[in-house]
């Protein structure tokens with residue numbers, strides 16, 4: 001059964017031009033999905049819709065058979081979905097490990113030994129203890145990206161949405177991240193990865209491609 | 221709850237922002253604490269002094285009311301004659317009536333004295349008598365000179381008559397109590413040799429001024445023979461038991477029309493003695509008719525001076541109401557000069573309090589403005605935090621709660637520091653204010669005993685304890701303590717309210733921002 005079903009989803013920022021145009025896709029649990037497309041094709045916009053940050057202009061985004069627009073989207077975001085934002089979106093006054101812990105608390109899942117678990121996760125994505133305890137502002141872009149990944153999976157959400165999660169990482173680390181996401185999918189999660197890297201796309205179970213809308217292309 | 225922990229982390233790690241807000245709160249509360257405690261102290265000093273103020277008053281003919289009545293009865297301007305006639309018919313209230321009023325529970329004390337005008341005899345002379353015996357004849361219509369004064373007998377040395385009363389060259393004052401001797405109570409006059417007379421006895425004891433004594437080579441123990449100015453064959457003999465320093469004279473000599481006006485020519489006796497002299501003169505009095513056809517008696521007639529004392533302005537008001545209820549008509553009015561003086565003496569205190577009030581308003585106004593500006597600048601940064609927190613599913617309510625907790629923490633710390641600084645600065649100010657009040661009252665109290673020729677302190681209180689209630693040393697000390705406690709309590713309470721206001725103000729700004737934005741918009745704006 002599909003975790004996500006896109007039912008003729010369209011999205012427009014300005015009300016005249018559609019960034020997304022009548023998408024009808026399905027996403028299943030236990031699989032690793034890739035979404036590819038040129039810059040400006042609407043990949044981040046699509047993830048925002050699936051993350052429950054906004055509602056489609058037309059059509060429905062169904063999660064576990066329920067229209068997202070009708071759900072408590074705060075609970076959905078904190079509890080059911082983990083998002084790795086393209087621009088990380090970490091809280092600057094917190095350390096790496098505190099950022100990870102915060103989303104655990106926010107999920108309301110009463111995770112035991114949250115600090116240890118957060119540390120282990122950060123270690124898994126390649127951050128040692130000193131870096132884990134550092135304020136995120138003092139971490140490099142690549143390191144912040146790893147914190148964002150750890151934060152998105154820390155409370156074990158059903159769905160993980162990753163927006164170019166390997167964009168700032170070297171090849172070795174890139175593989176580590178892909179392995180982590182593969183393990184997540186294998187454990188029954190639905191993992192959606194936005195990428196423009198062919199190597200990453202190759203590792204996916206299934207790949208959707210977004211075309212830049214013609215009007216848009218004309219503009220660029 | 222993780223929101224509170226997050227709030228504390230946010231406060232402690234965004235230290236620059238926190239310190240800025242903290243300092244603003246400290247400045248506002250410190251200034252507000254000073255202003256508030258000055259206001260509260262001023263209010264209490266006013267309260268306390270009102271409750272401690274003993275009001276003195278007299279019941280007199282209400283001339284203003286009379287004039288107004290006369291004017292309202294006829295349209296034309298009041299004829300001088302009719303006013304004079306109306307006025308001359310009126311008499312001051314007799315002592316009996318006043319004594320009856322004085323039994324009221326609102327009256328804490330009733331003091332009175334009476335003044336007689338007597339002449340010197342033999343080789344005794346009034347101080348400065350040369351000048352006045354050569355005084356010019358006063359014109360008959362004397363009104364322009366400010367009094368109903370007429371040269372009754374004419375010629376130098378003849379008896380002057382004032383409104384039908386013959387004027388001698390000495391004033392003889394009979395006091396009913398020591399407290400009525402206000403110049404002695406205030407220290408303007410004091411006994412310098414001999415002893416105080418017994419005011420309860422009609423024993424013909426007298427006090428004379430040192431000037432008068434030196435002028436006439438009189439000493440304690442000497443006799444003083446004085447005569448009725450209207451019938452010089454009637455004489456009265458007094459024994460000088462004390463000599464007093466009359467102090468500086470208040471009226472300049474050129475303004476006196478009689479030597480009896482000179483404080484140096486004042487003979488002090490007891491009221492019973494004066495009363496006996498008056499009685500004696502009326503038994504031997506003869507009556508004659510003057511040029512205007514009015515009958516004139518040679519009997520001595522004293523002028524009564526009285527004072528009602530009240531423990532507070534409140535008692536005064538109630539007595540006034542009581543008097544009217546008892547049927548005292550509008551011809552008479554209870555008036556108090558020291559209540560008026562007290563009301564104007566409060567003006568500096570009120571001014572200080574008003575100034576503190578304005579300062580408080582400015583401080584709060586400017587403080588709120590600065591606070592708001594800083595909050596607006598903060599929200600640019602905070603907006604991103606709001607976006608992140610709501611994006612990972614933390615509800616807006618919790619975000620507002622976190623901001624509230626942050627504001628509360630900073631405000632509370634700032635409040636405590638501000639209160640501490642404010643107290644250090646405000647209490648000395650309030651205490652100085654108060655100490656001045658208390659020491660002034662204390663100085664007055666200690667000098668009273670010595671003015672009566674008794675050692676200061678330890679001596680039993682005068683008959684007039686009610687004049688200066690509760691301003692002894694011990695009560696003054698507890699008085700200051702009491703004020704301190706009140707300042708602490710009031711000011712802390714009011715500052716708490718101010719702090720709450722500041723916290724609400726700042727988190728209100730936060731809340732407004734939190735509610736307005738959707739996470740996607742905020743995050744999109746950032747990247």
Ligand SMILES: Nc1ncnc2c1ncn2[C@@H]1O[C@H](COP(=O)(O)OP(=O)(O)O)[C@@H](O)[C@H]1O
Nearest residue numbers: 013019038039040041042043044045046216744
């Ligand atoms: N908040 C926004 N308001 C208006 N237009 C936007 C906004 N975010 C993205 N867009 C536009 O929508 C299109 C798709 O953007 P995006 O989803 O970020 O593309 P991608 O992630 O594939 O690079 C782009 O043309 C972009 O300029």
Ligand SMILES: [Mg+2]
Nearest residue numbers: 043044086163
């Ligand atoms: Mg993108």
